[in-house]
Amino acid sequence: MKKERNTTQKEIIGNTVRRMTTHPTAEEVVAKVHEEHPGIGRATVYRALKRMVDKGDLKQVSITGGADRFDFRTEEHHHFKCNRCGRVFDLDAETGCSPDLSELLGQLDDSSAEITGVNISFEGICRCCKEE
Amino acid sequence: MKKERNTTQKEIIGNTVRRMTTHPTAEEVVAKVHEEHPGIGRATVYRALKRMVDKGDLKQVSITGGADRFDFRTEEHHHFKCNRCGRVFDLDAETGCSPDLSELLGQLDDSSAEITGVNISFEGICRCCKEE
């Protein structure tokens, strides 16, 4: 019967990540937290982020060839990653399992970005695992 | 003026990864290569995989919270990841920047998988970078 406790560290880390709109890596969150609170340990930040992800208060976004990034926007939305500068941009569009692709493409057109690829990954439970 | 050379190692590694249909991690490729050729160094495998990716002969697929995986299928296609067993399945569908989402969903229905989320990420060059 483990009961989660509220701590000032968790609050600080939560507030910090919720203010970062740049899809930060864990290390970037650590750095930001340390600006104001250098005493907070790196492991504490990692643990707090993980807890938030587990509770659904934060999204973990994987980016090829780099550290995972975090996104405080937990509503379903999608991304555009610039292969030159490495930044990740948000795309807003209809949520659900069947989002409107043309709407996403429209947003990208508006932003004058050059699109070289799409990557769609679904997740869930496969048949084998469901049958167990 | 560096000129790439052909070596037996590169050939072995290339042949090996092209036979692996399971979206292996680099370590899994190393293990497979070592089954027949234990003398080939780990770094050589990593370097060969990276070169193949750079040349477009191999795709690198990022999976949240784990090592990157490789996919010898370089045609555009998409994935379904089982959150329980961690396996990654291929989905075949119309290629291009505007794939047919309903076709992908149809395939998933056929496989009786339970879908809990979609992740769509475009890549390319953002406006700022294009302007430079």
Added chain:
DNA sequence: CTTTTTGCAAACCCTTTGCAAGACA
């Protein structure tokens, strides 16, 4: 013979873990 590539080990980055001290309820 020149330059690339290899194998090894060490270095590196990112993240997790063990543990004693500290904080919450």
Added chain:
DNA sequence: TGTCTTGCAAAGGGTTTGCAAAAAG
């Protein structure tokens, strides 16, 4: 008080790099 959380440092995966020896062209 009981036990959850913290900070630290060490360990752990995964990947890259420096370097001398080997191989390609």
